[in-house]
Amino acid sequence: MKIWNFFPREALYECYQCARCTGSCPALEVAPAYGPRETILKCLNLGHEAVVQDEKIWLCCTCNVCEDRCPQKIPISDLLVALRNSAARRGNIPGKLSIAIELLAKTGRSMIVHQLDEMRAHHGLDPLPPAPVEEIRQILKKTKLNEVIDF
Amino acid sequence: MKDKPELAKPVYRDGDLRIGVYVCHCGKNIGGVVRCEEVAEFSKDLPNVVVSRDSLYTCSEPGQEQIKTDIREQKLNRVVVASCTPRLHEPTFRAACEAAGLNPYLLEMANIREHCSWAHLHDKDLATEKAKDLVSMAVHRAALLAPQFELTVPVKRVAMVIGGGVAGIQASLDMADAGYKVYLVERSGSIGGRMAQIDKTFPTMDCSICILAPKMSEVGRHPNIELLTLSEVKEVEGHIGNFRVKVLKKARHVTKECTACGDCTSACPQLAPDEFNAGLSIRRAIYMPFAQAVPSRFLIDMNQCLNNQGIVACDRCFQACSNKCIDFAETDRMLELEVGTIVVATGVDVYDPTALTELGYGRFPNVITTLEFERLINAGGPSGGELIRPSDRKRPEKVAFLQCIGSRSKRSNPYCSNVCCMNTVKDALLIKEHWPETEIYVFYIDIRAFGKGFEDLFQRARREGVTFIRGIPGEIIEDINSGNLKLLGENTLLGTPYRYDMDMVILSVGIRPRSDAGALQRLLNLSTDTDGFYMEAHPKLRPVDTTTGGVFLAGAAEGPKDIKDSVTQASAAASRANILMSKGEVKVPAITARIDTNKCVACGMCARVCPYHAIEGSKDLGYYRVIEAACQGCGACVPECKFEALDQAHFTDAQIVSQLDQALEKDPNSKIICFACNWCSYAGADFAGVSRIQYPANVRIIRTMCSARVSPDWIERALIKGAGAVLVSGCHPADCHYNNANQNTLKRVEKYWKRMEKLGINRDRLRLAWISAAEGAQFAKVIQEMESGIRKLEPKAIEVAAEALTKRKTKKVEGS
Ligand SMILES: Cc1cc2nc3c(=O)[nH]c(=O)nc-3n(C[C@H](O)[C@H](O)[C@H](O)COP(=O)(O)OP(=O)(O)OC[C@H]3O[C@@H](n4cnc5c(N)ncnc54)[C@H](O)[C@@H]3O)c2cc1C
Ligand code: SF4
Ligand code: SF4
Ligand code: SF4
Ligand code: SF4
Numbered sequence: 006m007k008i009w010n011f012f013p014r015e016a017l018y019e020c021y022q023c024a025r026c027t028g029s030c031p032a033l034e035v036a037p038a039y040g041p042r043e044t045i046l047k048c049l050n051l052g053h054e055a056v057v058q059d060e061k062i063w064l065c066c067t068c069n070v071c072e073d074r075c076p077q078k079i080p081i082s083d084l085l086v087a088l089r090n091s092a093a094r095r096g097n098i099p100g101k102l103s104i105a106i107e108l109l110a111k112t113g114r115s116m117i118v119h120q121l122d123e124m125r126a127h128h129g130l131d132p133l134p135p136a137p138v139e140e141i142r143q144i145l146k147k148t149k150l151n152e153v154i155d156f
Numbered sequence: 157m158k159d160k161p162e163l164a165k166p167v168y169r170d171g172d173l174r175i176g177v178y179v180c181h182c183g184k185n186i187g188g189v190v191r192c193e194e195v196a197e198f199s200k201d202l203p204n205v206v207v208s209r210d211s212l213y214t215c216s217e218p219g220q221e222q223i224k225t226d227i228r229e230q231k232l233n234r235v236v237v238a239s240c241t242p243r244l245h246e247p248t249f250r251a252a253c254e255a256a257g258l259n260p261y262l263l264e265m266a267n268i269r270e271h272c273s274w275a276h277l278h279d280k281d282l283a284t285e286k287a288k289d290l291v292s293m294a295v296h297r298a299a300l301l302a303p304q305f306e307l308t309v310p311v312k313r314v315a316m317v318i319g320g321g322v323a324g325i326q327a328s329l330d331m332a333d334a335g336y337k338v339y340l341v342e343r344s345g346s347i348g349g350r351m352a353q354i355d356k357t358f359p360t361m362d363c364s365i366c367i368l369a370p371k372m373s374e375v376g377r378h379p380n381i382e383l384l385t386l387s388e389v390k391e392v393e394g395h396i397g398n399f400r401v402k403v404l405k406k407a408r409h410v411t412k413e414c415t416a417c418g419d420c421t422s423a424c425p426q427l428a429p430d431e432f433n434a435g436l437s438i439r440r441a442i443y444m445p446f447a448q449a450v451p452s453r454f455l456i457d458m459n460q461c462l463n464n465q466g467i468v469a470c471d472r473c474f475q476a477c478s479n480k481c482i483d484f485a486e487t488d489r490m491l492e493l494e495v496g497t498i499v500v501a502t503g504v505d506v507y508d509p510t511a512l513t514e515l516g517y518g519r520f521p522n523v524i525t526t527l528e529f530e531r532l533i534n535a536g537g538p539s540g541g542e543l544i545r546p547s548d549r550k551r552p553e554k555v556a557f558l559q560c561i562g563s564r565s566k567r568s569n570p571y572c573s574n575v576c577c578m579n580t581v582k583d584a585l586l587i588k589e590h591w592p593e594t595e596i597y598v599f600y601i602d603i604r605a606f607g608k609g610f611e612d613l614f615q616r617a618r619r620e621g622v623t624f625i626r627g628i629p630g631e632i633i634e635d636i637n638s639g640n641l642k643l644l645g646e647n648t649l650l651g652t653p654y655r656y657d658m659d660m661v662i663l664s665v666g667i668r669p670r671s672d673a674g675a676l677q678r679l680l681n682l683s684t685d686t687d688g689f690y691m692e693a694h695p696k697l698r699p700v701d702t703t704t705g706g707v708f709l710a711g712a713a714e715g716p717k718d719i720k721d722s723v724t725q726a727s728a729a730a731s732r733a734n735i736l737m738s739k740g741e742v743k744v745p746a747i748t749a750r751i752d753t754n755k756c757v758a759c760g761m762c763a764r765v766c767p768y769h770a771i772e773g774s775k776d777l778g779y780y781r782v783i784e785a786a787c788q789g790c791g792a793c794v795p796e797c798k799f800e801a802l803d804q805a806h807f808t809d810a811q812i813v814s815q816l817d818q819a820l821e822k823d824p825n826s827k828i829i830c831f832a833c834n835w836c837s838y839a840g841a842d843f844a845g846v847s848r849i850q851y852p853a854n855v856r857i858i859r860t861m862c863s864a865r866v867s868p869d870w871i872e873r874a875l876i877k878g879a880g881a882v883l884v885s886g887c888h889p890a891d892c893h894y895n896n897a898n899q900n901t902l903k904r905v906e907k908y909w910k911r912m913e914k915l916g917i918n919r920d921r922l923r924l925a926w927i928s929a930a931e932g933a934q935f936a937k938v939i940q941e942m943e944s945g946i947r948k949l950e951p952k953a954i955e956v957a958a959e960a961l962t963k964r965k966t967k968k969v970e971g972s
Contacts, residue, residue, distance in 0.1 A: 021601050033644075033646075
């Protein structure tokens with residue numbers, strides 16, 4: 006997959022390394038080592054081949070705050086999505102994430118919450134309807150995730 | 157002046173023509189791409205060429221000597237120099253011709269650098285072929301050139317300076333000291349500009365108003381300076397040496413007798429934010445802009461005064477004034493002034509950071525700008541020089557500066573504002589000087605300390621304990637109870653996130669062109685660069701001239717700069733204006749329109765389009781004529797004449813047609829003919845070259861002064877000859893250098909499109925593009941697009957179109 010089909014490569018050169026993006030990033034709250042500024046710098050100095058090996062790119066939640074504040078209007082989350090796509094196609098998916106996907110394919114949910122129905126009942130909610138597992142599997146297959154993760 | 161000027165005719169018959177061609181290598185600039193020897197060799201076979209040479213630098217002394225020698229010894233009577241843009245060296249080579257006894261208008265230039273070698277760096281063959289074409293076009297045009305004699309017009313020994321900041325003050329004093337009368341037009345109630353607002357100045361830490369005030373008073377009492385405050389330029393007519401300017405002088409409502417005692421102010425019930433203190437304090441409706449204001453007189457802000465409805469509802473100030481110098485009835489006046497030169501020094505606005513919501517400016521009281529800080533720390537400011545923060549008037553113990561706010565950003569101003577780094581260093585040192593225990597943090601991307609004494613100041617700040625942290629905060633969060641501010645960001649050098657708690661945050665805001673800079677730009681026919689600052693005639697060699705003769709630039713209006721650079725430039729501008737005024741006369745280019753009164757049928761069509769009312773005549777008189785001194789040489793009138801009675805000197809129909817025909821000699825279907833106006837689009841193409849922006853080599857540019865000179869007949873001729881496409885390009889509509897003459901361009905092109913449509917010709921083959929002198933990339937883009945358009949064209953379609961146009965033309969001739 007060509008990353009530069011999904012993110013304009015020249016935009017990298019416009020980055021000032023001002024770090025407004027990292028300073029705005031909510032992922033920083035949970036993983037202080039992560040930052041979009043650093044991702045851009047690594048793309049520039051080490052090349053994207055090295056960046057797709059980096060587990061940190063999976064910390065972005067594509068909230069777009071960085072993009073909103075970047076003085077150079079660099080589409081940062083597009084870059085992260087492209088990098089992750091490329092990483093996934095090479096099989097570089099963090100273990101926890103592949104488990105979640107596997108679970109999703111098998112149960113239609115990415116997370117098993119114990120006593121979910123009791124909790125919902127406590128709040129006056131009906132139990133969740135069964136997940137459309139087959140439909141979800143088809144969607145996942147369309148994205149070709151089954152080529153990287155067995156489910 | 158003669159009553160019936162004759163159309164200038166070529167003085168030499170074909171057989172007598174002796175043309176010399178000089179192909180310049182310009183070192184490797186041209187020679188590294190274009191095979192200049194080959195071009196010179198090729199030129200030998202062009203008609204009437206008797207000498208053809210290539211040289212390393214034609215503009216050098218030996219290069220020019222060669223031309224002069226050849227003129228004398230080889231009896232050359234036309235010279236063609238193929239080199240850089242005529243906008244650079246035409247005066248040089250014209251002077252060389254004149255020195256050897258040849259009329260300077262018998263020189264022609266082929267632009268093989270900006271329009272060729274620099275724009276087609278990677279294809280030597282194509283570039284060389286294009287250069288040959290350009291030289292051939294020039295040689296054919298040269299054959300039709302005629303000697304011209306320039307008119308000398310007197311220069312009024314009176315100057316006008318627009319804007320009374322430090323630059324305007326310096327320019328006024330320099331010209332007044334040289335003995336010339338100066339009108340200094342200042343919009344606000346006092347001169348002084350931004351410098352009057354600043355507390356200290358970097359890099360020397362002088363007290364700003366202390367060094368400025370003496371200059372301001374000197375302006376006030378100088379016998380040669382007439383200071384017009386509360387005044388704005390509304391209309392400008394005329395040209396170099398003789399401008400007629402209408403200035404609106406607004407009523408001050410306080411007469412000259414005012415002694416600035418201030419009794420009136422305390423009586424006034426009306427309050428308004430004080431602009432001079434950046435809105436941090438309150439003034440009355442009757443007020444003095446600031447203590448050192450010049451003129452030292454109060455004024456009434458009629459937007460605030462209770463008497464602004466035309467009736468006297470309040471007269472408290474009038475009663476309080478013992479001198480009785482308050483005049484509610486005074487009215488605005490329109491002054492009409494005649495001046496020879498104009499210096500524009502309107503300065504800059506300061507960026508308003510409200511739009512950057514994550515920083516909280518406007519919402520969090522303790523987030524302020526550097527301009528507000530200057531007032532806050534000034535002894536004459538709202539806090540009497542005490543460093544306090546707005547929320548609780550307590551002295552902040554931890555202060556942060558944020559750099560590049562509103563600068564270096566696609567969201568605001570893309571350029572570096574040039575003064576904010578050093579301004580912050582200065583401000584940080586000022587705080588340290590008075591309150592050394594204050595913790596100061598500067599969050600930056602780069603610290604630009606490039607000027608004399610700047611690095612020293614920066615190092616001093618570091619030694620005195622100012623902390624510099626690389627990485628701008630992404631967000632500021634306010635603690636509602638304390639008013640303190642939490643800064644979230646990343647220290648990029650450590651690669652670690654930070655959170656700092658600060659008492660006050662100062663945003664180092666950038667500077668930007670005045671929001672109304674466009675109005676003056678249009679009045680004076682100035683150009684602006686892509687950032688919106690007024691553009692100089694040449695960035696290196698004519699840095700204070702504009703493309704409008706007699707108009708000069710000074711100070712930050714031309715680009716972000718500090719006080720020293722503003723003053724330097726102001727003196728330079730004054731000196732340029734002084735040269736004109738001390739000479740007392742100036743030659744104007746002999747490119748005026750001329751009417752052959754024998755052919756003129758007095759229809760008056762030409763007079764209708766002339767933007768300068770330079771054509772007069774009547775049916776009774778039997779003809780129209782051009783007033784040479786008033787004609788600015790745009791050529792807009794020429795295409796109007798249906799009787800071939802009107803032509804423009806040095807840009808005659810015959811000359812342009814000869815260029816056109818040569819451009820389409822070979823392989824016309826693949827060619828783009830581009831008509832480009834001298835001021836914007838030709839300069840834009842030059843800029844593309846200077847920036848080394850590459851575009852297809854099949855475009856052939858023909859220069860006219862204004863796009864309105866472009867005759868539909870030329871477009872038609874190009875299409876009949878099989879040109880793939882024709883581009884008509886000029887200044888953006890409001891920026892036309894000839895009083896909106898280019899409205900005619902639009903009208904004529906639109907009319908021609910209709911004609912094309914009627915005849916079933918693909919209208920995309922004629923394009924109209926407004927390209928400014930700063931839009932090199934836009935020029936390249938347009939050519940790129942036209943080139944791909946041509947590729948899709950069938951040769952058959954071009955042929956059919958040409959036939960249709962020819963048929964129509966012959967029918968028209970027969971019919972008439
Ligand atoms: C916060 C801040 C701090 C700075 N600190 C320093 C420093 O420490 N040292 C330093 O060297 N530089 C400093 N500078 C830069 C300095 O202010 C400028 O270099 C300088 O003011 C430029 O002078 P000027 O005359 O070109 O423009 P201005 O000072 O902007 O003056 C322009 C004048 O023209 C008037 N005007 C505008 N439009 C019109 C019009 N259409 N008609 C009539 N009049 C008009 C305005 O009212 C104004 O009086 C600082 C700038 C800022 C914003
Ligand atoms: S905010 Fe934009 S310019 Fe600044 S470091 Fe991030 S990507 Fe680069
Ligand atoms: S889009 Fe991703 S990188 Fe950008 S701020 Fe949100 S989480 Fe951080
Ligand atoms: S001078 Fe400094 S703070 Fe101002 S825009 Fe340039 S780099 Fe940024
Ligand atoms: S239209 Fe232009 S060229 Fe013609 S007379 Fe007027 S100013 Fe001169």
